[in-house]
Amino acid sequence: MSNDPRYPGDDDSDGNKKTRLVMRPDVAEGGFGVDHTPPRGGSVIGTTRLVGNQGQAGGAPPPASPALKPQQQAKTQYVREGVVDTNDPVAGWIVVVKGPGRGGFRPVFVGMNSVGRAPSQRICLDFGDESISREEHAFITYDDETRTFYLQHGGKSNLVRLGGKPVLAPTVLSPNDLFRIGNTTFRFVACCGPDFDWSSEVHDA
Numbered sequence: 032m033s034n035d036p037r038y039p040g041d042d043d044s045d046g047n048k049k050t051r052l053v054m055r056p057d058v059a060e061g062g063f064g065v066d067h068t069p070p071r072g073g074s075v076i077g078t079t080r081l082v083g084n085q086g087q088a089g090g091a092p093p094p095a096s097p098a099l100k101p102q103q104q105a106k107t108q109y110v111r112e113g114v115v116d117t118n119d120p121v122a123g124w125i126v127v128v129k130g131p132g133r134g135g136f137r138p139v140f141v142g143m144n145s146v147g148r149a150p151s152q153r154i155c156l157d158f159g160d161e162s163i164s165r166e167e168h169a170f171i172t173y174d175d176e177t178r179t180f181y182l183q184h185g186g187k188s189n190l191v192r193l194g195g196k197p198v199l200a201p202t203v204l205s206p207n208d209l210f211r212i213g214n215t216t217f218r219f220v221a222c223c224g225p226d227f228d229w230s231s232e233v234h235d236a
Contacts, residue, residue: 044087048049069097122173122223123180123206130215132158139180141229143172146185146212162189162213169212171204178228180221189213 039090123139137154144153149165156163174181182193183201189199193210204210206221223229 120229122175123219123221125217125219126211127158127173128216128218129159130158130213132156132215139171139173141173141175141223143170146171156212156215160213160215160216163215164189169198172201173223175223175228175230178224180219180224206215 119140121138124143126136146154146169147166164187169191172181181201182204184191208219
């Protein structure tokens, strides 16, 4: 028997002391006393529950979760519809003077240049004029042997006009000429011509 009258029966038959848990009335189940003050050391503050994988040997804590890898960002790749050779020297330019893309320009290369909205065209008119066909609405050609430019239609229902007249056959394109494809009017600016060609010898300036 216990010698302490408050805790009778705390001795075993051999006279050894046994520990007994006594809940304190001033400790609430939520972990704080009735006066909302933190409990003193050694107080019982509620039920403890083991959370996680309890089946591991030795009660070892579960392995830490691997660090989350940042989400890979999608990469945008621009795929051309065709291969356009722009290594040839520039023979001139066409400049948008009226319509969508006003102020924009495109180079005209030596040889035959297909004209349309598609990226596969040698002269890509991607200014937003939907009345221009995607492919081969027109052709602009520079003949380096005669040093002459030509404008011709591509067989589309929407006509190509030069100086207000429809182009029904290959027509000579002269410097500063105005021509219209769809709803866009262009001015032609020549680099090559009778006075200069890339086959000409150029003297120092």
